[in-house]
Amino acid sequence: MDSNPESPKAAPENTGKPEIFLLGANHLTASVDLRDRLLFTDQGMRDLVGTLKAAGTVDEAVILSTCNRSEIYGVSRTTSSAHEEAIRAWSRINGIGEQEILSHSYRFTGREAVNHLFRVMGSLDSLVLGETQILGQVKAAYQKSVENGWTDLHLNHLFQAGIHVGKRVHHETTIHEGAVSISYAAVMLAKKVLGELKDKTVGLVGTGEMGELAAQHLHKAGVSKFVIFNRSLTGAERLAADFGGEIVLLPELEKRLAACDIVISATGSPEVVITRRHVEAAMRHRGGHPLFLIDIAAPRDIDPACGEVDNTFLFSIDDLKAIVQENQELRRQASEKAQAIIDEEAAKVEAWHQSLALVPTIKTLRDRYRAMTEREIEKWAAGQSADGRAALEGLARGLMNKFLHAPTKGLKSLGEMGDGGRGGYYARLLFNLDDESQEDKQDDQSPA
Amino acid sequence: MLVLLQALHFAVPLAYALAIGVYGRLFFTEDEGKYDHRAKGAFWAAFGLHTLLLLGLGWYFRRCPLGTQGEALLFMAWMLALIHALSELSAATRRLGFFTLAPIGFCVLGSLFFQGKDFVGITGRPSSWLIFHIVTSLVSYAGYCLAAVLAGLYLLLHRRLKQKKFDLTFRKLPPLDKLDKLSAMWAALGSLTMLASSLTGFVYVRHANIHGMKPMEFAIYGVLIVFGFAAVSRRLWGWRGRRHARWVILGFTLLLLTNLLGTHGFKP
Numbered sequence: 001m002d003s004n005p006e007s008p009k010a011a012p013e014n015t016g017k018p019e020i021f022l023l024g025a026n027h028l029t030a031s032v033d034l035r036d037r038l039l040f041t042d043q044g045m046r047d048l049v050g051t052l053k054a055a056g057t058v059d060e061a062v063i064l065s066t067c068n069r070s071e072i073y074g075v076s077r078t079t080s081s082a083h084e085e086a087i088r089a090w091s092r093i094n095g096i097g098e099q100e101i102l103s104h105s106y107r108f109t110g111r112e113a114v115n116h117l118f119r120v121m122g123s124l125d126s127l128v129l130g131e132t133q134i135l136g137q138v139k140a141a142y143q144k145s146v147e148n149g150w151t152d153l154h155l156n157h158l159f160q161a162g163i164h165v166g167k168r169v170h171h172e173t174t175i176h177e178g179a180v181s182i183s184y185a186a187v188m189l190a191k192k193v194l195g196e197l198k199d200k201t202v203g204l205v206g207t208g209e210m211g212e213l214a215a216q217h218l219h220k221a222g223v224s225k226f227v228i229f230n231r232s233l234t235g236a237e238r239l240a241a242d243f244g245g246e247i248v249l250l251p252e253l254e255k256r257l258a259a260c261d262i263v264i265s266a267t268g269s270p271e272v273v274i275t276r277r278h279v280e281a282a283m284r285h286r287g288g289h290p291l292f293l294i295d296i297a298a299p300r301d302i303d304p305a306c307g308e309v310d311n312t313f314l315f316s317i318d319d320l321k322a323i324v325q326e327n328q329e330l331r332r333q334a335s336e337k338a339q340a341i342i343d344e345e346a347a348k349v350e351a352w353h354q355s356l357a358l359v360p361t362i363k364t365l366r367d368r369y370r371a372m373t374e375r376e377i378e379k380w381a382a383g384q385s386a387d388g389r390a391a392l393e394g395l396a397r398g399l400m401n402k403f404l405h406a407p408t409k410g411l412k413s414l415g416e417m418g419d420g421g422r423g424g425y426y427a428r429l430l431f432n433l434d435d436e437s438q439e440d441k442q443d444d445q446s447p448a
Numbered sequence: 449m450l451v452l453l454q455a456l457h458f459a460v461p462l463a464y465a466l467a468i469g470v471y472g473r474l475f476f477t478e479d480e481g482k483y484d485h486r487a488k489g490a491f492w493a494a495f496g497l498h499t500l501l502l503l504g505l506g507w508y509f510r511r512c513p514l515g516t517q518g519e520a521l522l523f524m525a526w527m528l529a530l531i532h533a534l535s536e537l538s539a540a541t542r543r544l545g546f547f548t549l550a551p552i553g554f555c556v557l558g559s560l561f562f563q564g565k566d567f568v569g570i571t572g573r574p575s576s577w578l579i580f581h582i583v584t585s586l587v588s589y590a591g592y593c594l595a596a597v598l599a600g601l602y603l604l605l606h607r608r609l610k611q612k613k614f615d616l617t618f619r620k621l622p623p624l625d626k627l628d629k630l631s632a633m634w635a636a637l638g639s640l641t642m643l644a645s646s647l648t649g650f651v652y653v654r655h656a657n658i659h660g661m662k663p664m665e666f667a668i669y670g671v672l673i674v675f676g677f678a679a680v681s682r683r684l685w686g687w688r689g690r691r692h693a694r695w696v697i698l699g700f701t702l703l704l705l706t707n708l709l710g711t712h713g714f715k716p
Contacts, residue, residue, distance in 0.1 A: 288689065
């Protein structure tokens, strides 16, 4: 299952049992504009859940709303009604036509809904495969629902399992590793050459957008010393203010290059800005420390011969693209392993969900035998000392637990295998659980 | 007891072989999470057995376990393992285990074949000067060996970066800067201990009235000069990175040749 718009959207027939359902729209089904309009405010979430609960179609709900997706997870005994009700409420609250929501959303129930949530939490359904923010966003959405009292048994179990899936995918696969944007790839490459970047000085040549993006990543990586080389002060002042850098006019570049550990060049100049002579002169003053050069301009700003200078490392935008492509392929390969984890965990959730069908039977069975045991204890413990009574209680309760262990385990297994209905029927028949009067009839033995 | 020690002696190379195998998987797989803890566990198990063996040998023979060439190799391997452990703890270089444990495996395996070969008469002449001389020289060998391995890896990664090959080697090796600094650090340790070893050796031969020098002793000074030049040029002229790595590898090659070509020529 995936959230591809081509995927089947029709929900199955109502089953009468509590079932997980999902209604949502994401970057694959809706445009940025529509996604913005589909976003839920806090008040919108409260209105939606209030409406669904008041209609009696939804027992539990979690609403996830991020810039790339808005999704309503719920538990209902009538999932198709719940889907319809949710679309109506969403349409009313956000002021969007029902038909528009219908044609740009996906609707899943049961295993498909579980699988979708796990793909979201494992970041397989993200715009950037393997991004790490989504798990935190889903956790926050779930936490909000818990605080508002919108969740209960089913969604609590589902989202706890989803968090476990997210952690497993993160720890057991490499889906989140490697830079998948050009600007971040530049930072990773700089780290590969220079190690820690905190005490390094970055020279930004030009005020291009790519250079600014790379500078933002470097800033996040801890770099605090920036030198902005530009032909004029215009444009450079904003960058200098953003990163706390010093502005140096381009003719001064040759003198100041030696002070930079990383140089990112992104000017619109038709000619080469940094020549081999500049670099050789700079390296003479750098005490053998490496110089890392990134040329992301077209046409090139840095003479390719600069890369031949000892301890100088020059990379172009094509090199960065090659790294990004390599990493994307690695993430795609890792996503296959992540999907296997998701399938495994979704099967567990499904088994747990099916086992719930036998919970009332198991509870009746244990309650019946517990009551019977207590009555027998009262009957046989009369006149016994405190020690004697304690021993009798221990014996009776111990035997009851041992006798019921195998049938309880068997019933749970039947439930997990999806055979709960038949298992429950035979259990009620064998243990005579439907006959209320049976409790008294079985007490026909008295102490001697 | 001796049988137990011999069994342990066979177990140590096997344990290191296992650890090298796990470190190999750690380096060559993309699925690192699976092998990270296993590699750590396998190394510490091998290192534990190794330590136990050296302690056992010392206790059984009532002397420093440096009596035979096999024991000397075991001790040098132990020093290498200790340096590897310190590297891992200080610089998160577990991915390099496959390369740094390889010389350890080679030494412990070699120790099996030289068990009966007398080392430098330590059993008959237990001078503390001699013991200090041997220990410091083995520490220096270990330091130089690790420095050379790291220098080799530096050159490998440097080549990958210059050729713009962003393959597994590029992804797995630590930053160039870290490889360069670690290599320089272990080379410096090797040089300091080698200097200490030379001085104590000099004092020992004077005390024991031993004379006669073979080319090996002179060659050792050559090794010291090469490593000393690498350190000085790094400091004074900024010969870092590739140049430093080449000098370290040259020095270590000279050290290997020195030991392959001859032994000590001191005679009482």
